[in-house]
Amino acid sequence: MQHWRKTTEQANQRFEQGDLIEARELYLHALALAQVLFLRWPEADQAVAACVISHHNLADLHLRLGQPQESARYLCDIHRRLLQTAADPQLPAALRGAALQHSNRTYTELLGFIEAHGHYPPSRLLAALPDAAPQPAHTLKAEPSTYRYGVH
Helix, strand or coil: CHHHHHHHHHHHHHHHHCCHHHHHHHHHHHHHHHHHHCCCCCCHHHHHHHHHHHHHHHHHHHHHCCCHHHHHHHHHHHHHHHHHHHHCCCCCHHHHHHHHHHHHHHHHHHHHHHHHHCCCHHHHHHHHCCCCCCCCCCCCCCCCCCCCCCCC
16 A cells, blocks of 8 residues: 555656656556555555545546546546445455445546536446445545545
8 A cells, every 4th residue: 555655646746747647657557556455455445545546536637638538437437346346245344335435425526527527428327327326324434544536
């Protein structure tokens, strides 16, 4: 997880400096790390948060690049993955619970994107899913670390 954090911090710095190509490469690397850690990290909430943050950072970056369709794809991909994780009885309960909790945030972000930028093909596909809206989590707690969703 430490390597993911360091990579994300470096990407955020590049983003702030306007070096969007290097930021994208670092964000993609952070996403790859988060995806590897998703099922392996002992703290489920941190693992899910890292994956969500990585997707949302890339969505923000693609908006800055003027590529809202790519942004929509990242937002839909993470929301869909969280819904699938939450519904998979073969996964650990802690991971399913963390996925459900974070899906509330990804759903809100996706709705905000659609309101601001309209529908793009990935968001249309997601909206067609019968379980696109998450069920309320029984306990909501603060985000697991100082890393926030997105970089801005």
